[in-house]
Amino acid sequence: MAEVTWRSVAPGVYVRRHEELNLNCGLVVGEDRALLVDTRSYHQHGVELAAAVREITDLEVTVVNTHAHYDHCFGNSAFRDSQIYAHVGAVDDLRRTAEHQREQIVAHMRATHREGIAEEILATEIVLPFYLVEQDTPLDLGGRSVELLFAGRGHTDHDLAVSVPDAGVVFAGDLVEEGADPMMEDAFPQEWAPTLRALLAKGSAEQADVWVPGHGAVVDRGFVEDQAARLAQLGERFDEVLSGGLAGVDALVSAGRGLGLEDQTLRDAAVRALELR
Numbered sequence: 646m647a648e649v650t651w652r653s654v655a656p657g658v659y660v661r662r663h664e665e666l667n668l669n670c671g672l673v674v675g676e677d678r679a680l681l682v683d684t685r686s687y688h689q690h691g692v693e694l695a696a697a698v699r700e701i702t703d704l705e706v707t708v709v710n711t712h713a714h715y716d717h718c719f720g721n722s723a724f725r726d727s728q729i730y731a732h733v734g735a736v737d738d739l740r741r742t743a744e745h746q747r748e749q750i751v752a753h754m755r756a757t758h759r760e761g762i763a764e765e766i767l768a769t770e771i772v773l774p775f776y777l778v779e780q781d782t783p784l785d786l787g788g789r790s791v792e793l794l795f796a797g798r799g800h801t802d803h804d805l806a807v808s809v810p811d812a813g814v815v816f817a818g819d820l821v822e823e824g825a826d827p828m829m830e831d832a833f834p835q836e837w838a839p840t841l842r843a844l845l846a847k848g849s850a851e852q853a854d855v856w857v858p859g860h861g862a863v864v865d866r867g868f869v870e871d872q873a874a875r876l877a878q879l880g881e882r883f884d885e886v887l888s889g890g891l892a893g894v895d896a897l898v899s900a901g902r903g904l905g906l907e908d909q910t911l912r913d914a915a916v917r918a919l920e921l922r
């Protein structure tokens with residue numbers, strides 16, 4: 646893969662896509678401060694990201710975590726001098742799950758012979774976001790304003806998107822996924838489509854045609870609409886099966902086939918749908 650580097654998607658708006666998990670971080674530069682979207686998987690990743698931010702700007706950096714999954718926020722420890730924003734639900738989630746997430750990744754890294762990364766993750770201090778929002782919140786960066794958007798439950802119960810209205814860009818976090826299926830483990834499968842459509846319709850996002858997913862290639866509005874349509878179909882099919890009474894994982898998985906989603910994704914979604922019923 647090519648060298649990891651910031652790519653400008655609009656004036657003063659950058660995306661840095663990382664080899665690990667195809668994770669995207671975002672940077673929006675104003676006149677007074679810059680906003681960094683997500684911080685990667687562990688302290689050393691965050692340190693490297695902080696150095697990369699300094700290649701673009703010397704301004705004060707404010708951080709937002711789109712959600713509480715480790716790959717988006719365990720790098721926070723490299724930004725402890727920054728204001729770190731997140732949805733209030735992200736902090737609840739981190740308090741409950743951070744150590745469990747850590748155990749799981751460490752086990753995965755060891756199982757795939759990446760002991761060095763396992764050690765890094767073990768040594769990483771979890772730094773909680775402390776500027777907490779529950780609804781759409783504008784942030785003035787000086788000369789330009791961004792908006793933190795909460796459209797409802799979808800990929801998690803606390804996904805924040807970041808809209809840059811003057812550039813027509815939205816950082817969607819894992820509400821939008823390119824190159825891989827939407828991640829269902831903590832999702833609200835039947836609510837995801839309405840949430841995505843609500844996000845598309847928000848005043849500050851309604852004109853945006855550059856959508857940066859949490860992972861994968863930058864996409865346009867049509868891609869997001871298609872993903873919403875696919876999730877809506879999945880939701881309808883699940884609702885139908887669930888209303889029949891005899892629903893189990895297998896029945897839900899087979900109802901979801903044909904939408905271009907992998908069986909493992911359908912299985913995770915089915916388990917969630919049954920848990921949430």
Ligand SMILES: [Zn+2]
Binds near residue numbers: 819
């Ligand atoms: Zn992610």
